[in-house]
Amino acid sequence: MPELIKVDARGMACPGPISALTRAYRKAKNGDTIxxxxxxxGFKPDVQAWVKRTxxxxxxxxxxxxxxxxxxxxxxxxx
Amino acid sequence: xxKVLILGGGGGGAILANLLPKEEFEVTVVDRDEYHVFQPGxxxxxxxxxxxxxxxxxxxxxxxxHVKLIRDEVTEVNLNDRKVKLKGDKSLEYDYIIxxxxxxxxxxxxxxxxxLLESYGDFYSTLENAEKLYKTLKEMRExxxxxxxxxxxxxxxxxxxxxxxxSSTLFERMGVDVDVVxxxxxxxxxxxxxxxxxxxPELEKRNIEVHTFFTVDSIDVEKKRxxxxxxxxxxxxxxxxxxPHEGPRYKVEPSEVxxxxxxxxxDKYTCLIEGFDDAYAIGDCTxxxxxxxxxxxxxxxxxxxxxxxxxDARYSGRTNxxxxxxxxxxxxxxxxxxPPIPVRLSRFxxxxxxxxxxxxxxxxxxxxxxxxxxxxxxEATSPAKLGERGW
Numbered sequence: 001m002p003e004l005i006k007v008d009a010r011g012m013a014c015p016g017p018i019s020a021l022t023r024a025y026r027k028a029k030n031g032d033t034i035x036x037x038x039x040x041x042g043f044k045p046d047v048q049a050w051v052k053r054t055x056x057x058x059x060x061x062x063x064x065x066x067x068x069x070x071x072x073x074x075x076x077x078x079x
Numbered sequence: 080x081x082k083v084l085i086l087g088g089g090g091g092g093a094i095l096a097n098l099l100p101k102e103e104f105e106v107t108v109v110d111r112d113e114y115h116v117f118q119p120g121x122x123x124x125x126x127x128x129x130x131x132x133x134x135x136x137x138x139x140x141x142x143x144x145h146v147k148l149i150r151d152e153v154t155e156v157n158l159n160d161r162k163v164k165l166k167g168d169k170s171l172e173y174d175y176i177i178x179x180x181x182x183x184x185x186x187x188x189x190x191x192x193x194x195l196l197e198s199y200g201d202f203y204s205t206l207e208n209a210e211k212l213y214k215t216l217k218e219m220r221e222x223x224x225x226x227x228x229x230x231x232x233x234x235x236x237x238x239x240x241x242x243x244x245x246s247s248t249l250f251e252r253m254g255v256d257v258d259v260v261x262x263x264x265x266x267x268x269x270x271x272x273x274x275x276x277x278x279x280p281e282l283e284k285r286n287i288e289v290h291t292f293f294t295v296d297s298i299d300v301e302k303k304r305x306x307x308x309x310x311x312x313x314x315x316x317x318x319x320x321x322x323p324h325e326g327p328r329y330k331v332e333p334s335e336v337x338x339x340x341x342x343x344x345x346d347k348y349t350c351l352i353e354g355f356d357d358a359y360a361i362g363d364c365t366x367x368x369x370x371x372x373x374x375x376x377x378x379x380x381x382x383x384x385x386x387x388x389x390x391d392a393r394y395s396g397r398t399n400x401x402x403x404x405x406x407x408x409x410x411x412x413x414x415x416x417x418p419p420i421p422v423r424l425s426r427f428x429x430x431x432x433x434x435x436x437x438x439x440x441x442x443x444x445x446x447x448x449x450x451x452x453x454x455x456x457x458e459a460t461s462p463a464k465l466g467e468r469g470w
Contacts, residue, residue, distance in 0.1 A: 018231075054292070055310060
């Protein structure tokens with residue numbers, strides 16, 4: 001069953017949010033969705049670069065009230 | 080007399096034990112090992128060939144005579160009943176407890192990592208493994224020496240970089256053609272972009288190959304390849320992979336005080352374990368959002384010593400992580416309110432680090448004498464003071 005994994009990285013300084021995403025990604029499997037909330041402005045370019053590098057899918061990247069929300073569909077994990 | 084029980088005789092535990100006045104406190108330290116290890120010494124053993132003896136002392140010799148030392152292993156801590164069980168069947172009671180048993184390195188979490196450690200050693204876990212890595216590197220004539228990381232949360236954030244710089248100098252001294260490869264889980268060459276911008280040219284100058292977004296997933300020791308979670312692979316001749324860390328494995332009641340990596344959940348300022356007013360945790364065994372480093376343990380020990388004597392001391396989150404190359408150094412200086420400040424690599428800062436190494440044993444044994452000197456340093460170099468001007 002695909003799962004929705006939520007990562008709350010609000011308040012963490014760079015590279016806290018990407019590290020939190022990496023830790024969640026280790027446990028994730030293809031088909032899962034990871035939702036990350038972050039307040040560090042560096043997270044936006046970092047998550048875009050990360051998704052590109054890892055061949056995952058960035059479904060949503062929004063910013064509201066200083067909170068960046070990234071929704072990632074896990075597609076890039078090796079079998 | 081208040082009964083204080085300190086689990087762990089490393090930097091944090093020993094400094095705290097030595098700071099508590101004997102007129103007011105009956106202090107007991109428990110440690111499973113005979114020796115206190117100066118962990119940065121691993122680097123000097125692995126890359127300079129220093130002797131193991133230089134970086135360890137019997138814990139007993141570092142504690143003041145009135146501090147009681149029990150050599151045993153903790154099996155259970157019950158914060159509700161104020162009781163600690165030891166492997167040797169003994170049980171201890173306390174008025175105040177401080178957990179300072181450090182982080183565990185889990186070499187079995189990543190496929191192939193234990194074989195890698197057993198084949199080559201490392202500059203990270205024990206003095207003996209550092210000695211082994213030095214022997215391994217001295218045999219190398221060509222190929223690739225890879226330093227990689229399995230989880231973004233590890234002790235001493237600049238450790239891998241120091242390993243890369245110092246090994247590149249070692250190979251240069253040996254006159255051999257070995258490529259040094261540094262693979263990191265971060266978007267840049269250092270967790271902090273500010274520091275990354277400073278050290279990237281230095282890494283480049285020394286032809287150190289840097290791979291970003293590389294978090295080790297598994298190691299194939301037959302094919303000599305390291306695979307990353309991000310989907311890439313690296314070939315190695317000799318490699319060392321910093322394993323995932325975790326908090327103490329022994330049972331702690333109530334279990335809610337540990338997070339999902341076994342780290343003890345503390346208030347980041349007071350170091351009190353969540354939900355308790357008589358139990359603290361300091362150093363690498365906590366979930367405090369700061370670097371896992373000796374300076375953290377040291378400053379938290381001072382905070383707890385003050386609090387036990389009735390003062391409202393708070394830890395600022397200050398870090399002072401040294402990043403050294405062969406002749407130069409810088410300090411990564413930050414606190415809870417400030418990200419790492421810009422710093423320049425300099426010969427002077429490397430000398431400050433060498434001075435610290437030389438004073439280490441004395442600073443543990445007589446923290447009260449060294450406190451004013453350290454305080455003057457920390458105040459003069461505080462992120463609020465140096466700010467954007469840098470150092």
